[in-house]
Amino acid sequence: MIAVVAGLLYAYILWGAIGNLIQLPKELGTLTPWWLLIVDVAVPAVVYLAAILLGLRQRFVTRAVLFVLGATVLGCCTVGSIAFVQTH
Amino acid sequence: MSGSDDDDEALTWAGGRDPSHYETPEVKPRKPPKPARSTAKPAAAPADADDDDELSPPTSAVVLVSLGILGGIYLLYTVGWFVSWQRFLYASADELELIAFHVQQVLAIVGPPLWFTVTLLLTRERKPQVRLLWLLVGALVLIPWPFVFGS
Numbered sequence: 001m002i003a004v005v006a007g008l009l010y011a012y013i014l015w016g017a018i019g020n021l022i023q024l025p026k027e028l029g030t031l032t033p034w035w036l037l038i039v040d041v042a043v044p045a046v047v048y049l050a051a052i053l054l055g056l057r058q059r060f061v062t063r064a065v066l067f068v069l070g071a072t073v074l075g076c077c078t079v080g081s082i083a084f085v086q087t088h
Numbered sequence: 089m090s091g092s093d094d095d096d097e098a099l100t101w102a103g104g105r106d107p108s109h110y111e112t113p114e115v116k117p118r119k120p121p122k123p124a125r126s127t128a129k130p131a132a133a134p135a136d137a138d139d140d141d142e143l144s145p146p147t148s149a150v151v152l153v154s155l156g157i158l159g160g161i162y163l164l165y166t167v168g169w170f171v172s173w174q175r176f177l178y179a180s181a182d183e184l185e186l187i188a189f190h191v192q193q194v195l196a197i198v199g200p201p202l203w204f205t206v207t208l209l210l211t212r213e214r215k216p217q218v219r220l221l222w223l224l225v226g227a228l229v230l231i232p233w234p235f236v237f238g239s
Contacts, residue, residue, distance in 0.1 A: 076232075080234060
């Protein structure tokens, strides 16, 4: 159950990253940081898989905490990416 | 027969059966309690040993120092994310996107202390190296880039 809820939240972040991958190159042109946009798309999936694997034999609370921790990592990556695009 | 009665009498005091005469000082010469205490110690020793076992991984000086350094780094990260949250300006026409951004900013602030705490809790029974490795991974993943970029 927690995996489904977390999956939806992570999917929203993944959706935003895919949107950036499509939209930003039109705005930034040759200055597009492709590596960053690709990393932003990959990170939600990687973090979700990591949270699933690390929480395999854990209690519900532990699995929930791992998903929250994953969300914090996604928050760091997203805000960091926006800061990079703004400053470069 | 009478000789044995005499022996019994010789070993008892006349008022020995008087309850008021029950001599508490008799307890004094009983030194077996001390050995009993000493025997109780081995019984408690396994618990102490367990405590030692639980504490034994971080008791290494190197591990302790490493944990202290990493704890300081995580604290700096938290401050870095907090400062960037205060001065980071982000505009978007999409209200939902704006809310999501602010939520992610808060999550970013919570990230370092949460990673540190969760790592210490979930790796209690693991080797100190594993614990330090996970903390190093967190220190790489949670770098406050907005603070570094000055945004």
